[in-house]
Amino acid sequence: MTVTITHEGVIAVITIDNPPVNALSQALRQALVDAVSTIDADVSVSAAVLRCAGRTFIAGADVSEFGKPPIPPHLPDVVAAVESARKPWVAAIHGSALGGGLEVALGCAYRVAVASASLGLPEVKLGIIPGAGGTVRLPRLIGAAAAVDLVTSGNPLDARKALAFGLVDAIVEGELLSAAIAFAREIAGKSRPQRISERAVPAVEDGFWENVERAVAAKARREIAPCRALACIRKASEVDFSAAMAFERETFLELRGSAQAAALRHVFFAERAASRPPGLAGAVPRDIRSAAVVGGGTMGAGIAAALRDAGLPVVLVERDRATVERGVANIKQIFEASVKRGRISPETSAERMAGVVGTDDYGPLADTDLIIEAVFENLAVKRAVFTRLAKVCRADAVLATNTSYLDPEEISEGLAQPERFLGLHFFSPAHVMKLLEIVPTDKTAPATLATGFALARLLGKIPVRAGICDGFIGNRILKVTRVQAERLLLSGATPTAVDAAMRAFGLPMGPFEAQDLGGLDIAAFQRKAARERGETPFAPVADRLCTIGRFGQKSSGGWYDYPPGERTPQPSDVVAAVIEEEASGQSQKIWDEVSIADAIILPMVNEAALMLDEGVAMRTVDIDLVKIHGYGFPRWHGGPMHYAQTRGLAEIVAALDRLSISSLAEPPCEALRRAAEDGSFRPLERP
Ligand code: 3H9
Numbered sequence: 232m233t234v235t236i237t238h239e240g241v242i243a244v245i246t247i248d249n250p251p252v253n254a255l256s257q258a259l260r261q262a263l264v265d266a267v268s269t270i271d272a273d274v275s276v277s278a279a280v281l282r283c284a285g286r287t288f289i290a291g292a293d294v295s296e297f298g299k300p301p302i303p304p305h306l307p308d309v310v311a312a313v314e315s316a317r318k319p320w321v322a323a324i325h326g327s328a329l330g331g332g333l334e335v336a337l338g339c340a341y342r343v344a345v346a347s348a349s350l351g352l353p354e355v356k357l358g359i360i361p362g363a364g365g366t367v368r369l370p371r372l373i374g375a376a377a378a379v380d381l382v383t384s385g386n387p388l389d390a391r392k393a394l395a396f397g398l399v400d401a402i403v404e405g406e407l408l409s410a411a412i413a414f415a416r417e418i419a420g421k422s423r424p425q426r427i428s429e430r431a432v433p434a435v436e437d438g439f440w441e442n443v444e445r446a447v448a449a450k451a452r453r454e455i456a457p458c459r460a461l462a463c464i465r466k467a468s469e470v471d472f473s474a475a476m477a478f479e480r481e482t483f484l485e486l487r488g489s490a491q492a493a494a495l496r497h498v499f500f501a502e503r504a505a506s507r508p509p510g511l512a513g514a515v516p517r518d519i520r521s522a523a524v525v526g527g528g529t530m531g532a533g534i535a536a537a538l539r540d541a542g543l544p545v546v547l548v549e550r551d552r553a554t555v556e557r558g559v560a561n562i563k564q565i566f567e568a569s570v571k572r573g574r575i576s577p578e579t580s581a582e583r584m585a586g587v588v589g590t591d592d593y594g595p596l597a598d599t600d601l602i603i604e605a606v607f608e609n610l611a612v613k614r615a616v617f618t619r620l621a622k623v624c625r626a627d628a629v630l631a632t633n634t635s636y637l638d639p640e641e642i643s644e645g646l647a648q649p650e651r652f653l654g655l656h657f658f659s660p661a662h663v664m665k666l667l668e669i670v671p672t673d674k675t676a677p678a679t680l681a682t683g684f685a686l687a688r689l690l691g692k693i694p695v696r697a698g699i700c701d702g703f704i705g706n707r708i709l710k711v712t713r714v715q716a717e718r719l720l721l722s723g724a725t726p727t728a729v730d731a732a733m734r735a736f737g738l739p740m741g742p743f744e745a746q747d748l749g750g751l752d753i754a755a756f757q758r759k760a761a762r763e764r765g766e767t768p769f770a771p772v773a774d775r776l777c778t779i780g781r782f783g784q785k786s787s788g789g790w791y792d793y794p795p796g797e798r799t800p801q802p803s804d805v806v807a808a809v810i811e812e813e814a815s816g817q818s819q820k821i822w823d824e825v826s827i828a829d830a831i832i833l834p835m836v837n838e839a840a841l842m843l844d845e846g847v848a849m850r851t852v853d854i855d856l857v858k859i860h861g862y863g864f865p866r867w868h869g870g871p872m873h874y875a876q877t878r879g880l881a882e883i884v885a886a887l888d889r890l891s892i893s894s895l896a897e898p899p900c901e902a903l904r905r906a907a908e909d910g911s912f913r914p915l916e917r918p
Contacts, residue, residue: 234262236269237897241277242415243270243318244408245596252290253283255331257302259293260309261645263335267312277419279320280411281313287337288327288348294357294496297487306331306363307480311428313338319423323411324399329387334363336374337372340423342399343392343414343684345407350398351387355456357499358492358867362483364428366463367475371430373397375439378464383447383457432468440465443618454738454867455491490877494869498859501852501870508685508696514677516685517629522601523548527558527589527618530633531605533661536565539583540662546596547589559589565662593623601686603655605633621647629682631655636757637705638699640672650676653683656703658861660828666860667692668703687742693860697845704839704854705861711838713754714769715831716742718895720810721771723819724827726790727802732827737865742831744791744800747783751776751790771813776806818893833887834896836875837903843912844902851876851912872912880907 319340334679403410566580654670687694730741783789791800797825855870890896
């Protein structure tokens with residue numbers, strides 16, 4: 232049974248039980264409409280409480296139904312039925328009241344919530360807008376300005392803020408159901424508040440709509456839904472309730488079928504599938520109650536901060552007293568910056584720091600559950616760390632390396648109990664970036680691997696399993712991107728044009744701006760190491776820039792010039808001259824934005840196809856998640872693999888063939904050609 236009705240004297244209690252998150256499936260929508268009729272017809276009932284079993288109130292429409300034709304009763308009709316019920320309904324909210332869940336609550340005459348509840352309309356994050364009166368009722372209840380914030384950001388409010396906005400009528404202490412029943416008894420005898428649909432949107436000051444339209448458009452960049460949601464709220468303030476509902480419904484149905492919504496739904500489910508990689512069923516993760524980080528530089532401090540944010544006590548190990556102090560100061564700086572940005576209170580910052588112990592002695596690690604090494608990228612230095620760790624740590628402690636380019640197999644060579652070792656590749660800044668590449672060696676035990684995934688969940692990260700290769704998934708693709716960016720320069724494009732094209736595609740930054748920000752020296756160092764291994768990395772222009780000391784913003788010039796004190800890139804004559812020299816003899820072409828983006832994105836897909844074939848990546852969704860969470864690939868494109876699949880793999884192969892004939896990209900690999908013939912990538916079978 233999805234919905235049951237019980238009675239507490241004159242109060243009917245409607246309980247929704249539709250695990251895992253009480254999403255509004257067709258069956259649930261029907262059961263709610265039926266409940267309204269049943270309670271309306273029951274003369275013994277004076278008021279009703281709507282509550283949910285399980286961990287949350289209704290978390291929204293059932294997203295898995297969005298790819299299919301909508302089946303009645305439609306949600307706007309369900310909310311209308313609840314709102315026009317003869318007896319007043321009280322929504323009793325715990326967990327999250329999101330999307331359609333909040334819209335159902337807005338149909339109720341009252342809303343009460345526990346203090347830990349959150350309420351929001353996150354639809355824009357799925358490329359749609361609230362489609363059951365959210366854009367029409369919310370501004371009538373809390374005013375246009377607050378409604379615009381809530382709907383166009385998609386971010387939820389906690390219960391106390393919701394109370395301040397008038398979105399909930401009371402925050403209840405103690406047990407929710409009894410408190411909601413008591414609330415319902417109290418209001419049962421009183422006159423019912425005006426239905427939200429019968430109220431008007433409070434007036435706004437002159438220029439309000441123009442200002443918010445500008446601000447929302449600037450923030451949304453190429454994302455459609457926030458601006459369309461805003462248009463619905465504006466309409467709701469200009470026309471009557473039913474005309475506004477019709478406009479909202481029309482917009483909702485249009486966006487529900489859009490490419491952006493399909494891409495964002497893909498990412499929604501991919502993120503949830505991330506913690507369930509194939510081949511790990513049944514593996515039991517180890518308990519992680521304490522952690523240590525070896526190395527207190529930028530990466531190590533960021534990792535330590537992420538561990539503290541998740542509540543784990545952290546030991547920070549460094550070489551000597553001076554480096555210990557520097558490492559602890561680095562962590563402190565992270566929390567202090569969070570205080571400045573208003574993300575945490577000074578008390579929380581102090582509490583986080585109280586859980587950090589700095590030491591230059593490995594002794595305190597004897598009973599630590601997880602140790603993450605984040606020292607200098609040098610094989611011998613890293614091996615020495617693990618040799619010392621193996622001597623002091625428990626045999627069942629998980630030992631991880633945060634290397635981004637070295638081979639974890641080589642780092643763990645000779646390690647006692649190598650089954651407890653794995654790579655955990657965090658992205659910088661590690662306390663902010665969501666991506667965690669989890670890299671097992673041949674010897675990593677399933678329980679160790681499962682611990683990596685459990686840790687990601689604890690830290691709120693998106694885990695992706697990556698096989699061992701140069702750069703794992705993310706940086707291996709990044710290398711291809713950089714090669715392509717230079718190929719573009721040598722064939723007639725400018726850094727400015729390439730960066731502008733990639734921003735137009737939806738990336739927050741182009742490849743040259745990004746290199747200037749991060750510094751050209753790290754990649755130069757890696758190319759040097761690759762050359763020592765006998766490889767021939769391609770970066771003729773970047774190599775020349777490093778030779779003349781142009782390392783990016785930190786050296787006041789890289790791919791661009793930066794006037795003193797400024798961070799806005801200016802085209803550089805020096806760079807233009809280097810490009811011209813390196814390009815001499817090569818045929819030049821006129822590049823437009825779309826073909827520049829193709830020359831960057833399609834080779835990514837080719838490299839990804841190779842990685843799937845080699846088993847370095849296990850699933851196409853993993854590659855999408857790596858690019859979205861590690862490199863700013865627009866969510867609304869769904870990641871490079873979803874983008875390629877949507878455009879058509881045959882078209883991608885044909886475009887790569889054309890680029891490769893002019894030596895502007897590698898030819899499509901066999902795996903990509905096969906996938907194009909099949910129409911999709913074959914899922915990799917794993918035990
Ligand atoms: C909407 O409401 C449109 C309306 O305005 C108009 C309609 C006309 N549907 O996240 P978790 C699954 S749009 C289907 O790991 P948590 C999820 O896939 C909707 N399934 O849990 C996962 O399944 P599995 C607006 C859903 O505790 C399982 O539930 N609402 C939905 O970390 C557990 O999920 C939203 O966008 C759904 N709506 O977090 C809310 N939601 O185990 C989206 C979840 O098989 N949901 N699932 O992988 C959330 O934000 C989180 O799930 C929530 C719980 C905070 C509720």
